Amino acid sequence: MATRDYLFFLCATAALFILSGCVAKDPLPQGKVYPSTSINVPFISPRQDLCGSTSIQMVAQYWQANRNYSPKLSLQELDQRTLLPLKGGTLQVELVSTARANGLIAYPLEPNFDALLSELSAHHPVIVLINRSYSWYPMWHYIPVNGYDTTRKEFLTHFSDQPNEPIGIKTFAELWKRSEYWGVVLLPPGEIPASATSKKFLRSVYELEKVGMVEEAIRSYQSALMRWPEDSDIHFILGNSYSRVDRLSEAEESYRRFLLRNPNHPLALNNLALLLSKTGRKTEGLALLDNAVSKDPEVQKMLRETREEILKK
Amino acid sequence: MQISKLIVSSVLSVTLFAQVSWGQIASTELVLGSPSAVSSEAKVSQFVAREDVAKAFEEMGVDPKTVELKLASLSDDEINSIASNIDTLPAGGDGGSIIGAIVFIFIVLLITDILGLTKVFNFTRSVR
Known part of the structure; x- marks a missing residue:
């Protein structure tokens, strides 16, 4: 009797899984048309436990062939990291930080099909995390997505040991859903994600700057300025990056452009004042500080210290 | 334990030094609206989180030198996002799924053996 119950339970569970696979709706956003794309991402054969490293390597090689970009890490170093x-x-987070160490900007994809297809349309391969199995027996796997076939409703991926393996959209949706639609766009400096918002992109670039790739970050900030000319914060950010690599006249110009739109911004006045005193214009710098007002005690402290430092010189 | 402490302190000293050499410059982070650890309390909890992650990496079989590399490339936010739940986070790595599939089939057959529906293994005794 008990055996029959078990059997019933097993069959019912199996049926549930099969049915839930069958009733999956078309996950694409309604009313939008996406063109078929096929990005020529080099294929590397899979190796046990190393799909993260291999995925980064494939995307890096694609950018190396198509843009002015050279990877900073060897395949062995990618594996190790x-x-x-x-x-x-x-x-x-390791996939993201390793891609960054390899000189790429890692932009976190919005967790939806619209963002994924927008990137593919712009010829940006996307690395996604999927679960090949169920949550009670997870088999997590990273794959580069290289294209989409509109008529067959299939994604092209370097899934396993075949290049450009097609995966039907419903299966893809099931597998991708299990990672809460996690994906990342890896781009060389200067390139901007199709689905990007300005602040989120600047933050991704700043992460690259923080690990020491300042010149690379500057290239991306410059592109960001072309894409979002109305975002004056980019001038401030560029001013800081130029200062960091001693491109002082460019830094000065950037701060001044920012101040044109935000004349009393205490942080920018503070940084420009320091820069001016560094380049022998102490009086001008101190005059700028007179205009800097803030209610924030932290900022007040910073302004005081800057004044003291300039006076000391 | 000792090693992870050493690594964290060396990484931390590098970051602190970098901050000092920046002088009073208002950092980009202030404009991007994600200020890093400024208060001393936040700095301490950041230190602890880094130490936790370093320890977890070592326990997962990463050699100390590589732990140092990994920690240096992770941002404070990234460290915080994994420090408390690193054991349960997904780790994509499935290049050869054959072993996994074999294990899976083994378990299924084991269950069906026990249920008396199959008799694949010699060591099983059916409940029937």
Whole structure:
């Protein structure tokens, strides 16, 4: 009797899984038309536990062939940085940080099909995290998505040992849903994601700057300025980056452009004052500080210290 | 434990030094609206989080030198996002799924053996 119950339970569960696979609706946003795309991403054969590293390598090679970009890490270094031996894989943050160490901007994809298809249309390959199995027996896997076929409703991916393996959109949706639609766009400096918003993109670039790739970051900030000319914050950010690599006249110009739109901004006045005193214009710098007012005690402290430092020189 | 502490302190000293050499310049972070750890309390909790992650990496079989590399490239936000739940986070790595599939089939057959629906293995005794 008990056996029959078990059997019933097994069949019912199986039926539930099969049915839930069948009733999946078309996950694409309604009313939008996306063109078929096929991005020529080089294929690398899979290796046990190293799909994170391999995915980065494939996308990096694509950009190396198509843009002025050269990877900073070898395949061995990518392997070493991405692998957690006892976990048999790569954490999402590690994929992101390793791609960055390789000189790429890692832009977190909005978790939806619209963002994914927009990037593919712009010929930006996207790395997504999927679960090949169910949540009770997870098999996490990173794959580069290289294209979409509108008529067949299939994504093209370097899924396993075949290049450009097609995956039907419904299956893809099931697998991708299990990672809450996690994906990342890896781009060379100067390139901007099709689905990007200005602040989120600037933050991704700043992450690259923080690990020491200032010149690369500057190239991306410059592109950002072309794409979002109305965002004056980019001038401030550029001013800081130029200062960091001693491109002082460009830094000065950037701060001044920012101040044209935000004349009393205490942070920009502070930074420009320091720059002026560094280039022998102490009086002008101190005069700028007179215009800098803030209610924030932290900022007040910063302004005071800057004044003291300039006076000391 | 000792090693992870050493690594964290060396990484931390590098970051602190970098901040000092920047002088009073207002950082980009202030404009991007994601200010990093400024208060001393936040700095301490950041230190602890880094130490936790370093320890977890070592326990997952990463050699100390690589732990240092990994930590240096992770931002404070990224460290915070994994510090408390690193064991349960997904780690994509499935290049060869054959072993996984074999294990899976083994378990299924084991269950069906126990249920008396199959007799694949010699060591199982059916409940029937």
